[in-house]
Amino acid sequence: MSLLDFLRIVSRNWYWLLFSALSLAILTWGSLKKQAPQYSSHSIINTGLVSNYTIESNEGASIDYAFTNNELQNIINVATSYQTMEELGLRLLAKVLDKRTGKGMLLPESRQDLEEKLGAKVLTKLRAKDPELLQISLMHLRDRNRHGRVYQLLYSDHPLFGIEQLQTIQVERYGNSDMLKISYRTSDPGICQLTLKLLAEIIMETQLSLKKGQSGDVLAFFDEATRKSAAELRAAEDELLGFKVRNKVINYYEQTRFISGKKEDFDEMYYKEMMNLASADSAIQKLEGQLRQRVNLPRLNQSIMDQRKTLTELSTKISTMEIMPDSLEDFSSNDLRKLKRQAEKVRENIRNTVDETWMSTNMPEGLPVKDVLSQWLSSVLKQEESTARMQVIRQRQAEFVHIYDQYAPWGSAIRRMERQIDVNERAYLENLHSFNQARLHQINMMMSSNLKVIDEPVFPKKPEPNKKMLFVVMAFLAGLFIPLGLFIAMYLLDQSLNSVARAEEKTGLKLASALPFVDKFKIGPKARIDFQAINDKAMQQLVHTLKMSNQGQQSPTVAFLSNRSGEGKSWLITRLAAYLEQKGQQVHQIKASDWVTQKQHIQQGLQEQPAWVLVEFPALLEQSEHLLNLNEMNSSVYIAYARKVWSKADERALSRIKECADKPAHLFLNALDLDHMEDVIGEVPKRRNMPRRWLKRMVTLQYS
Template structure:
């Protein structure tokens, strides 16, 4: 509560500032707003059809959600408020105002006053562009004249700060969705009724065209992009397919997987045939070797016979040809016969003839009838010849198989890299084909989107056109006046409170105790309180005297009060005399000892010998004032401070509490021992003194009310 009273008293000190300055500001605001512009408002509503026509989008495969619908509405709102749309409105609005304006009277296009102001700022070369007979030609002339230049008037209309035609003025259009419907509400206000009406009127004409242009332009660009990509990817696809065809032709590939499978099967078959032929050859060789042992020397002559060798070679050649033909018949897709006339049947028949001839030659050639073992020689030769023929047949088979395996190895070498190359080209074709189909799908979706835009754009209609405003909106003059008053008042209150928080001037009891952390027992007035000065001084001194007498002790041999000060220019004589007079009037013996008059503070007797205490006792007074010099100049021994009834530090209420004062005060607190140290304020104002004395004269009704409210006695019936 004490803090609250202190704040109220602090504000009361600045009461004239808080009363006069806000009223002065209010007067200035009232004067400056005497010709305040009136504001006219008009609105219109637009049906978008975004929500109602949901599902009519041909490119849409699933139902739209609310986020998509909200986004569509935002696109329309942003198109209406876009810079390009507002630029078109600005040019048309200027052209319409210049064509239809009348300097003699207001009309539905522009007021006479504002039209005359517009004529003043419009250059002559721009006035020549105005075609009174056609608004479209005027707009076209203005577009041709406009260029990006700070000195170009038409360019500046939209980009400067004109109140009607600039972007800053037109962007104040308020566009919002009505509830959750398809309808948009567009509101605009300005200080000219005609301009307000015509702005919305022109906007209702151009916004749909701007929306269609924007939507069509984007979609057409997408369609052109997809068409170009489709042609490029299609050409790439055809080239890759032709490259694959040529690759198959060059490498004789019809069906790669089946061809490679056939080669693998042939390789397996010929491996088996080779094993069989090798087994037959080894068997024939073993039998021949055994029979040659039985035949003896005849075999050498037979082997050395040229006719024998020739016939044996012919039989081997025929066996090779037969084996080769039989091998080629297994898969005729790889090889063809070099001589079609040598059919398999002829060769087999010829082989029989040659074998028969060979056997006859051997029979005729044989010269011995019996072998060395006694067996008929002819039987051995026949067996030997048969085995020899088998050997030739087996060797021919082995040679054919080896030759064909070489051809199979060549086929492996040929077809192995073809597989990876084929897969690479097929992957490329597949990837290009997928891209082609994706681009084709995008192109179809874009074309469907174009048709959907045509359908949706047809639903953009103004259902409630703008109306010409006849009455202006209530002005904000009252709010400005009230705001200026309370704004100034709160600003002053903030400054006062900030000042109270930062100011270190002692001034009153609350602030002094807060800054010094000491106890204030009284305050003595300054010398400008008018005709009640003496009365106030008397009341204040009596209060201080009563407070100080409370420290009197009958147990002490002598009671004295140290009067201390930190300011060498502070005069405490009047305060001392007033207190002494109060005590003397009630019969107390009071004396006073002043430094420089009754004792010397710089003498050894005072500083060391304690002569001041003996001097006080010799006076025999009930109370004695001991007035010391400035503490910063003359030291006071601790014994004098400790034996006193009370130590009174007198401070100037109008002085600032400095850092050196703080240090001296702390030092004093250390040296006083158990003796109290109290503070007393001099040169205090009325409110500070009333803290100790209560209400001071005069006691008029106004003063009583003022004091009652300062003490928060709002409903008190008695002061």
């Protein structure tokens, strides 16, 4: 579509466009005429997600922008949630109805409207309530009856308290910071300011509650786990303590190390005493063999037997005191020294007895008998002492075997209990650490979620600038361009033959001429368009085309065809005959049904006087039996009504014409749009003022 086509569409439909634009502008002005003035205010809340210093803040740590954006979006979702709007509407209504804070908060007309919405009965009931319980009373009235006035007011489109109005509050991120900007616009300045204040309070309360709830569950879990693990650790420690108390175990590992060392010491002492005893036995046997000839040993042994027995008993007691002092209940060092003195006296008595029994001065080997007896006595005493010490050592070894039998299973039991204590202790420490971390995280979340209002909402003293004219202008433009778009779409989607190029494309025929669509309101002496000149030019083109098609024919025979009746065949034949007769030529008009009977008569007359023979064929979609006579015509004209939509039936009917005719038919468009007549006859003869002529030249780029 060219610019000229666009201008033609506008000029052709300007009155519809103007009517639509003016109508929509007037309706918009009427609808906005009673609109109350609007007041707006805003508030800024600092979330501190990035800027606040918290316990977990680390200098130089990178900022998690994804977390920040997610937290900001969560706060925005909380602020704009349906539950928040319900709570806001309830608090707002309670503040307005409160006798302490509600006076002077509403404009007089807003107060009157509120009282009408609630009714005198509800207002009387609410005024009697304690201001502290007013919000709870409103909640009960709202939830108790969904058809009540309070519920209908809050869940409506009321311009001050309705939830639909409150949902127009805008909450957005303030630039790229971690702050939120809350904007609101309503018809009452006091309500505008109060709504923003209450919404900020609800946002901070809800955010704090959410953070506490999120961290509180984790904290409670680790608290319970810590308590449980502490109880298990205490039970395991008590079990080990009871075991040690029952078995008198102070330090099992030190005690077993001490017992093992002592046992080895006693084993070494036992082997030493065995060697001493064996040495004493060997010495006694040797010395008794030497003394047997000189000394009456049986009598000597008999005389010291009692003393030896006493010495053995004393040696046993002394060994017991020295080796196992812990086994004696009344052990004292004085008793030990006393026993040692007694034993020394017994030894001295034995020596005296031996000294009295020697008989000769020298032994056969030349040794004095006294010396040999002294050696024998020393060996005997040593034998007795070793025997006594070995008895005590064997007793102590037997005790060690009993102790080993006790301590062996104790070690396994103690290790098992210690392992359980270690497991419980590590579990307790891990749970305690997690509990402390959860507490730290909870405190950190409380610090990081400490929202603060840094820009309190101001009381809007002046309403917003009136935008009625802007809306009216926008409505006028919408009423202008929407119909214009529809007209352009209709032009682009037009499937009729109301265009020379489109008609030739769809029919496949060359255009011979065309006649315009004539508006009866544009005909008259004062009409701007000269339709007579247009008709003359159209007839001239048609005659020229037919003459060129029938060169050498003195009396051309022309067939006029159309697919449907009423497309202008008869009218065209009449106009063409009038034009030819005006030019001084003879014309014969005949129906195709009469052509068969009058053909010879007409041809004889044409030999005497040449003339044009115009044959009118019936509509092809209604009657087509005369179409076989088409090949007898010198040329044919296919008449199409330009304003009709070309269909498949039209296409098939035209194909039958092409099959029956020797020559292709000429296309003639009837009722062609006047704007498209320029494509047929050139400049349409009509009166134009100077601006229109200049505008057309500029559009068609004709500057000369």
